[in-house]
Amino acid sequence: MPEANTETVATSPEAVAQHLAASRYLADDSLATAIFLAIRLGKPLLLEGAPGVGKTEAAKAIAGLLGRDLVRLQCYEGIDAAHALYEWNYQRQLLAIRHAGEHEIDIYDDRFLIARPLLQVLKAPRQRVLLVDEIDRSDHEFEALLLEFLSDFQISIPERGTIRAEAQPIVILTSNRTRELAEALRRRCVYHWIGYPDAEREAAIIMLRAGEVAEATARAVAAAVRTIRARPLAKPPGIAEAVEWANAATILEKGGSPWPEAFRRAIGVLIKDEEDLSYIATELGRIVEEALA
């Protein structure tokens, strides 16, 4: 059944986009195409983009679209096989040996095996989607390990032999591009660069994601955020911040602040860097007024 699922859901890029919209994620045409291709070609999907453009959200939406669980592997410097593949529960093994006394005991039994994300997905490839988040944070050795996993979808455990996936699992990798990924990894994947959306799409996203934001507010926020992103800030605001800003301003407005003032007072949820704040402070009034006009 789940197998038929991918076939029925991913009939065309448009169908994918519709299903994504149903799980509250608005993808543009080329992202929808990339997702469609990744699902149908059975290749991992590599999403790159600036922080806060919705890479992780996209992965969640894909899992939702296929009706599968999302297994997330957050990468960090120094991540290794014991965190990504599997680990034995040594304490339990030692206790079991003690407990068994004279009896024979298999200490490499399933109950002593702690499955980490990659193994979890391998065991149930039709029920789970693997998200390898921020792969650029891990180091080269881990990338090589992942490469092996992504090409064969199998894991060798010396004590147990090789575990192979019965079907091709769906894998999504995200990267903030803080370093270049190995060519070999890029080559194996379907690639998509997520940029900031245009004002219209961003307004739509804000409407969808924020609670009770009026359409005019959403449009104003989208326009203002677009202008702010063009400034040389240390940390340009992402989509999530824009949604938060719209939400915060709406709450303030209901609490009695008039419009341009509400935006100005809620700026703390949009820009989270003291220097950026002082840089934008002088212009903010003008930007908001232009966006509201």
Add this chain to the structure above:
Amino acid sequence: MSRPSDPRKRGEESLPRAAAPLLGFCRLLRSYSFAIAPEQVSSFMQAVTLLGPRSMTDIREAALATLAPPPDRREEFEVHFQSHFYGNASAVVEGDADEETRITDDGGADDERIEAEQRQEGGELSSALEQLSVRDFQRDDDRLSGFRRQLSSALPARRSFRTVRTHSRGKLDLRRSLREIVSADGDVPSPLLRRRQTVPRKFLILIDVSGSMKLHTSDYLKLAHAAVQGADRAEIFTFGTRLTRITTALRIRDRDQALARAAAQVDDWDGGTRMGPTLLAFLSVPRFSSFARGAAVVILSDALERGDHAELETAMRRLSARAFRLSLATPLAGDPRFQPATAALRAILPVLDDLVDGSSMSSLTDFILSLARPAPRAATIWKRVS
């Protein structure tokens, strides 16, 4: 299947004629040094088949997704796509690659001419002075190869999350100990240990290539090449009026080749300096600014910022907040009478960890090799001097 035949011929037979332009496009991209693997070509074909293709956009998107052009070359990719599938030949001439090569060609020619002129002067003079400089050059070469060998062990280190096996001073290694216990039938032999590994920190060099640094840039580039070859994770940027990353060029082992490639990438040689704005530009690219996080950062510049130095100050403050150690090596400090007296230097002195002499190769290599050792902050040293 059973009949042996020429594989190439067989391939041509089975490919529909309509597929030829797609293959041609991949070949075109390769000729412009896009890295495209055979595997990617076949998934491109599969992708196009899967999508229909119903329109040119389908082909374009399939190409983007499967051939994965790097984001910074997207525009160039678009131009090639236009020219190949729409026959828009004029677009290519305006393309990025051509423009770049045109500039580098000119640059290269200029360099050669200057070199030739210098050689003529040398011929006329042909004095002891020249021999001296040649000998000095060789000594510098020896010094650089020594520097390259020592660098990876001399850079400051940090503790990594990874652990290594050890015989003393460590935590119990349960995994290996358990194996030992099992193989010893439940006996507990001496416990096995592991300890967190130390890894060298990242090393970032920012080289000023403006006109005022003209005398030193070639030395600095040689040093940068040795650093890239010697350290695991070194990143090199040049800045003048714009910012250029030359690490990839310097990864080439042969020094002359690497320097020539780097020289071709930088197009603001010997111009003015806009140190503040370029450093801010460096920090505003998340990919670049993360190179500086926890790294040993060395800036090779005279920090002669004309006009307002507020931006320089902001940039340096942000850099020092990210970096493990921020050092400025200025050739001006080679003069014993040097004082950090300019307004710009005075402003950035409090955020600097070191302000050192960058006028000669020996002082620079010695300084970089001592980066792991603690030293008083720049402000304290220079206050004491003055």
